Amino acid sequence: MKILKFGGKSLSNGEGLDKVVAIILDKVNQGEKIAVVVSARGNATDELEDLLSIAAKNESYKPLLEQFKLEQQNGFADVDLTEEFNVLEKLFEGVSLIGDYSSKIKDQILSIGEVLSAKLLTAILVKNGVNARFADSRELIKTDSKFGDAQPIEQASKKNVVQYFKENDDAVNIVTGFIASNAKNVTTTLGRNGSNYTASLIANYLNAEELQNYTHVDGIYTANPDLVPDAKKIDYLTFNEANELANFGATILHAKTIIPLLEKNIPLRILNTFNHENKGTLIRSTASKEGIKTLSVLENVALVNLEGRGLLGKTGVDARIFKVMGDNDISVSIISQGSSERGIGLVVAADKASTAMIQLEKEFENDFYSKDVNKISVTDNVSVISIIGQDLSTFHKPYTALIRNKIVPILFNNTVTGKNVSLVVKKSELNRALNVIHGEIFGVSKKINIAIFGHGLVGGTLINQILESATAIEKRKDVKLNIFAIANSKNVLLNKNGVTPNWKNEIQNKGTLYSIQDVIDYANENHLENLIAIDNTASADFVENYIPLIESSFDLISSNKVANTLSYSFYKKLRKVLADNQKTYLYETNVGAGLPLIDTIKLLHLSGENITKIKGVFSGTLSYLFNNFSAKDVPFSEILKEAIDNGYTEPDPREDLCGNDVGRKLLILARELDLQNEFEEIAIQNLIPEHLREGSASEFLTKLKEFDAVYAKIKEEQEPNHVLRYIGELSGDLQSDKGNLEVKLVSVPSDTALGGLKGSDSFFEIYTESYGDRPIVIQGAGAGSAVTARGVFGDILRLSDKG
Template identity: 85%
Template sequence: MKILKFGGKSLSNGEGINKVVSIVADKVNNGEEIAIVVSARGKATDELEEILSVAAKNADYKTLLEEFKKYQQDIYSTVDLSEEFSILDKLFEGVSLIGDYSAKIKDQILSVGELLSAKLLTAILIDKGINAQFADSRIFLKTDSKFGDAQPLEQISKKNVIQYFKENGASVNVVTGFIGSNTNNVTTTLGRNGSNYTASLLANYLNAEELQNYTHVDGIYTANPDLVADAKKIDHLTFTEANELANFGATILHAKTIIPLLEKNIPLRILNTFNHENEGTLITSTSTTGGIKTLSVLENLALVNLEGRGLLGKTGVDARIFKVMGDNDISVSIISQGSSERGIGLVVAESQATKAMIELEKEFENDFYSKDVNKISVTDDVAVISIIGQDLSTFHKPYTALIRNKIVPILFNNTVTGKNVSLVFKKSELNKALNVIHGEIFGVAKKINIAVFGHGLVGGTLINQILESAIAIEKRKDIKLNVFAIANSKSVLLNKDGVTPNWINEIQTNGFSYTIDDIIAYANEHHLENLIAVDNTASTAFVENYISLVENGFDLISSNKVANTLSYGFYKELRKVLTDNQKSYLYETNVGAGLPLIDTIKLLHLSGENITKIKGVFSGTLSYLFNNFSAKDVPFSDILKEAIDNGYTEPDPREDLGGNDVGRKLLILARELDLQNEFEEIAIQNLIPEHLREGNVTDFLNKLKEFDPIYDKIKSEQEPNHVLRYIGELSGDLQNDKGNLEVKLVSVPSDTALGGLKGSDSFFEIYTESYGDRPIVIQGAGAGSAVTARGVFGDILRLSDKG
């Protein structure tokens, strides 16, 4: 025999109950021997509780009751439910008159939900030609008299069940879940979700082949799919894991369901009424795989803290605390204890927290006077995430992921078996914490949420590169890149699920003015984890947002050089904020676009290598200018105009020719070596004749010929076989606080590496103590939006891989 249990949503009006009838009919037609256990239909139990509460206040409960009856009767007007409705009428009327009710009366009222459900389903099955029989579990399931949470009397119940099914086994018995009766035949209930317990007891007593629990989901998931979009169905669990899952709040299972099945080694299968083809989750005594199986959540909790320095070393304190909890029927789900200042934290239901605090204050009244107890307090609105199957040997991984996302648990503990870890969080952090842990543990794609500031040439190219590569990166690296914000100085486009390839049009139609706080608030509201802010602007003003972004959980990536070239004081302040918040700041493209220059220098410096000099061509634009001017017998203005026409320069070429950009890049490298130079200390040779440095761009572009005599003279005065190169050079005793920083035009032999530079390549020589006169050379494309964007993209992937 198989026991089929159907939940309330499965039995709801319309599609639900029709699916149930179809499932039962298929099994009967296939010759399977089955018995059915039902919950109350829809939200009947909650609705009855609400009506009970209204009636006890002598308010208008009758309207609610009529709505309840209408739903339960639905289109099945020929099914006689008058007896149950009459019971409710009388009980509610009595409650309304008295203005109160007992636990015994409440059980009688709540039991009607299952009675209605079983009667209705039985009638529908009979109408479909199935030999079904209504089975009131109060006849055979005997319990103690603890109303609201009754415990079955095993021997008599087992005997009754066996006898009942022996006499009625020819029919498909439709059994009321959740309810029983005491030895005086007074109705009792088994506690919320008790229908699962009824089903497992029947499976045990009848030695069933399998218990099939039909719900509204495909099985048990790695996390609640309503909270974690990437949650995956678990094909197989052990009874032990399922029991842990139930104890830590999984509502799909009753905490007592597993034990009767475990005793007889009866498999439990969780199935979806609405997706009958799915094989669900199978729970058995043996496991095919180990490791972490699922994340379970408990909500509506509070943390009661008892702190007392004077309690250190005193015996009996714990016993006093738990006596208070036991005497007041307060269940404690998690205990955390510290010895240094004798603190004990108890996680209890939020509804019981105040009572727990008051009763503990009474118990420890004398200890307050003696100063042994300092404080008893309550932290409301907490939630618990339990990692089922987690042992402490690998716990550092999810914990580190939480800290990286600025989520710090209030406390955590692990079970005696060492295979489950529970963490207590502020409820406001629950959703984000759950997604962070889930992404870290279950190998689903780690979601990286990116805000891109600046969508010009570099920013726009970067966004398109991300969108074009996202699917391949997710398959290859299990990293899901999600651009949730695109902004310029005026407006922002936000989409928590990621922007589309049509983002340019969308930002024009859906963009709106913003402050940085709006983007931070949006990320918090939608629980976005693994946040990265990418600065592709050239804005000094935007850099002022860096600290706020870091303090609110963003890592930083920047092609904007400003932050690293402001005052040394700001440079150090930003690093301190990054360290304090355990965030990263990557800016490989600040100097060499896509070239691995900064990483190389960092690695050398951190390894203790003494870097003695750095020299190179830092600007792709100026590389192009002087490489071509040196190689061709044409005026300087022609080469400059060619560079302008090809888009190699800034709109105002004086920004390139002035040398400040090269100076900033050189300063960034100096600061990577812990030098404290300021920008004003750089000796920069300005390539623009003094009389052309002021005025508007148009006037300047009309006077390019005035460069020619100056640079023809410089070119002609070189030694033979020499060429011109505009370089940055960092030299001096680099072990001191400051180095010598120069940006200058030099003449070098054409047969050297620097002299042989072609096109618009950047070129860097890194001289070190170990390498002597043979420098490390890094050369390649040092400019261009595609190259720079690809370098920024590389930083994003580097950060995504971290941890």
Template identity: 75%
Template sequence: MKILKFGGKSLANGEGLQKVIQTIAQKYFNNEPIAVVVSARGNATDELVILLKKAQANINFQADFEQFKKYQLEGLKENIFEEEFSVLQKLLEGVSLLGDYSDKIKDQVIAFGEILSAKYVSYVLNENSIKAQFTDSRQLIKTDINFGNAQPIDAVSKRNVLDYFEKNTDKVNIVTGFIGSTLHNETTTLGRNGSNYTASLLANYLNAEEFQNYTHVDGIFTANPDLVADAKKIERLSFNEANELANFGAQILHAKTIIPLVEKNIPLRILNTFNPENDGTLITSEQTNEGIKSLSVLTNVSLINLEGRGLLGKTGVDARIFRVMAENDISVSIISQGSSERGIGLVVNSDKASKALVGLEKEFENDFYTKDVNKISVNDNIAVISIIGQDLTNFHKPYTALIRNKITPILLNNTVTGRNISLIISQDEFKRALNVIHGEIFGVAKKINIAIFGHGTVGGTLISQILESAKNIEKRKGIKLNVFAIANSKKVLFNKFGISENWKATLEDKGQDYKVEDVIAYAKEHHLENLIAIDNTASSTFIENYISLAENSFDLISSNKVANTVSYDFYKKLRKVLKDNQKEYLYETNVGAGLPLIDTIKLLHLSGENITKIKGVFSGTLSYLFNNFSVENKKFSEVLQEAIDKGFTEPDPREDLNGNDVGRKLLILARELDLQNEFEEIQIQNLIPEPLREGSATDFLKRLSELDGIYQNIKDAQGPNEVLRYIGELSGDLHQDKGKLEVKLISVPANSALGSLKGSDSIFEIYTESYGEQPIVIQGAGAGASVTARGVFGDILRLSEKKL
């Protein structure tokens, strides 16, 4: 025989109830011997409790009761519950008159949930030509008088079950779960997970072939699928592992459910009523491979802290604490104890926390007077995440992932077996913490959640590059890039599962007004981990958001140079915030677009290499301009117009020609060497004659020919085989606080490294003590949206790999 148990969601009106009937019918017509245990249908138990409380408070409950009856009768041809509804009505009226109710009365009331459910299923089965029989477990399961959490009297219950099933073999017995009765036939309930307990007791007494527990999920998962979208089904577990899961809060299991099965070695299979083709999770006595099995969560718990320096070294303190717990019938799920400064943390159910606090304050009243105890407090804003199967050898991985995501556990606890670790987390952070830990332990790919600010030429290209490469990167690197937000200066588009290729049109149609705080709030609301914010704007004001982003778990990547070139005070403040919050800030594209320049300088500097000078052509636009003007027989204005036509310049070319962009890039490199220069201290040779510096861009473009004579004279004044280059140069005593920063137009030999530059390439010469007069040369494409976007993409991958 197989014992089938159906939960409340499975038995709810509609699809669930239909699936239950179909499942029973299939087994019945296949001649499989079965017995069925049912829970209360839908939310019946909660609704009955609400009715009780309303009656107790003398609030009119009749409308709610009528709604309850209507739901319970839905789909029936006749009212088969007249007797039950009449008794329930009288019980509620009695509670209303008395203004109170006992646990005994509560058990009588909530028992109707299972009674109505079993009668309903029996009736529908018989209507469908399936011989079924309502079986009241109060006749079978005899218990003590501990109303609300009664314990079965095993010998009597077993004899009752065997006798009953021996006499009733010709029908499918539909048994009420959760309820029993005392030896004097007073209704009792079996407490948490009571219907499962009823089913496991029947399986034990009847030596069942298998206990099949039908729920609304496909089995037991590596985490609650409602909380972790990437949770994976576990195919097999041992009873020991299942028991650990039950002890640490797995809702689908309870230790008392498992024990009767272990005694008879009866397999337990967790199945999905709504997906009957799925094999579910099978739990047997066979040991499975070692390793982490699942994450369990305890909510509705509180942390009680007892602190006292004066208790250090005193014996009997723990005994006093647990005596208080025992006297108040309070179970402690986790205890964490300090030694250097006496402190004890206890995790208890939240509904028992006040009672525990009062009991402990009374017990340690004298210790407060002697100042041996400083404080006893309760923290209700917690949850417990337990990693089942985790040992300390690899615990650093999920712990580091939490810290990297700015989640700090309040307390840690390791079991004696060393195979389970529990973390007490702030209630506000536990969902995100659960996703972070799950991703670290079970994730096939590390998920990186990205918010992109600015989707112009560089930003739009970057988005395209990510979408095109994402699947390949996930396959090769185990990194899943998920762009959850794209924003311009006014609107943002959110999608926690990642934006699609038509993001631009969607942003236009459905984008919403926003502040950066809304992006932060969205990430928190959806518990997104491994966050990166990318600034592809040119905004001088957006950088003010960097600090709040870093403080809220975002690493930063920027093609925007402003943050590194404003005041040195802001530069240092940002780096302090990054350090305090253990966040990274990458900006390789700030100088040299996609060239590995900043990383090279950082490594040289960190390794102790003394950099003596940096010189180079920093602007791809000006590289193109002077590379061509120096060797071609063309007017300066003609070459400049070519650069404009090719899209190499800004809309107003004076933004390139004034040298400020080169100056900012040079300042960024100086600050990488810990120099404290400000932008105003850079000596910049402005390539625009003063008469052309004012006015509109349109006017300037009309007057380009005015530049020809000036630059032809400079070109003619050069020596033989020399060419013009517009360079940035950092020199001076770089051991001091400040260096000498210059941006200028110079002549160099045509056969030198600078002189041989072609096209719009950039080149950088890094001089060091070790290399002497032979510089390290980095050369390549230093401009262009595709190159810059690819450099930002490189920073994304660099950051992502650090999170592996």
């Protein structure tokens, strides 16, 4: 025989009840021998409890009772539920007159929900030609008299169940879950979610082949799918793992359900009423694959802390604490103890926390006077995440991921077996913490949530590169890149599920005014993890947002050079904030666009290599200018106009020609070597004749020919077989606080590596003590939006691999 148990949502009016009937009919038609255990339909138990509370206050409960009756009878007028409705009317009237009720009365009222459910289902099945019989579990399951949470008396209950099913072997018995009776036949209940317990007891007594628990989900998941969209269904669990799940808040299982099944080795299958073709999750004795199975959550809890230096080494403290808990019927789900400074944290139900604190204060009153106890406090708004199957040897992975996302657990503990770890976190951080842990430990793609500021040439190219490559990257690296924000200086486009390829139109039509705090708040409200902010602006003002972003759990990537070339004091402050918040700032494109220059210098410097000099062509624009001017017999203005027309220069070419951009890049490299130079200390040769430095850009563009005489003279005065290059050079004692930084136009032999530069390539020589006069050379495309965007993309992928 198989026992089928249907929950309240499965039995609700409409599709639910129809599906339940279809499932039972299908099994009967296939010749399966079954018995059915039911919960109250829909929210009947909660509704009855609410009515009880209203009646006890002598408030108007009758209209709500009539509504309850209509819902229960809805569409089934031919089913006689009069007896149960009359009982409810009499009980509620009595409660209203007295203005109070006992646990005994409450059990009698709540039991009606299951009776109505079982009677209705029985009648529908009979109408459909099934030999169904209503079975009132109050006549079968015998318990003690602890109303609200009664304990079954096994011998009597088993005898009744076996005898009843023997006498009614020819029928499909529809059994009321949750309810029972004591030796005097007074109604009792088995506690909330007790219908599962009823089903497992009957399965045990009848040596059932399998217990099938039909719910509204496809089975047990690696996490609650409502909280973790990427959660996966688990095919198999062991009873021990299921028991841990039940103890740590998995509402799909009652904590007592597992034991009767385990005793007889009866498998439990969790199935979906609304998708009954799915095989669900099978819970059995045989061990499944080792490893983490699922994340379970306890909500509506509070943390009670007892702190006291004077208690260190004293015996009997724990016993006193747990006596208080026991005397006040307070269950402790987690306990965590400190040793160096005596501290004990207890996780209890939220509605019991105040009682726990008051009673502990009474118990330890004398210890307060002797100052052995410092403080007893309650931390509300906390939740517990339990990682079922977590081995402590690998716990550093989810823990590090939490810290990386600025989620610091308040406490954690592990079970005796060392296979389950529980973390207490702030309730406000629960969703994000769950997603961070889940992404780290299960075989789902790690989600990287990206906010991109600046969507011009580089930013726009980067967005398109990410969107085009996202599917391949997820497949290859198990990393899901999700652009949730795109912004310019005024408007932002926000979408927690990721922007679409139509983002340009969307930001124009749907973009809204914003502050940086709006983006931070959006990320927090939507529990977005693994946050990266990308600055593709050239704005000095936007740099002011770096610190708030870092403090709000964003890592940073920037193609904007400003932050690294402001005052040295700001440079150091930014690094301190990064270190304090354990965040990363990547800016490989600041100097060599897509070339691995900064990484190479960092690696050499950190390894202790003494770098003695760095020099090279830092600007792709100026590389193009002088490479072509040196090779061709044409005026300088013609090459400059060509560069402008090809989009190699800034809209005002003087921003390239003044040398400040090269100076900033050189300063960035100097600071990577821990040099404390300021921008003002760089000797920069301005390539613009003095009389052309003022005025508008449009006016300047009409005077390009005035460069010709100046640069023709410089070109003519070179030695034979020499070419012009505009370089940056870092030299001097680079082990001291400051180096010599120069940006200048030089003439070099055409047969050298620097002299042979072509196109718009950047070129860098890194001289070190170990390599002597043979420098490390890095050369390649040093300009262009595609190259720069690809360099930023590389930084994104490096960050996604972190941790």
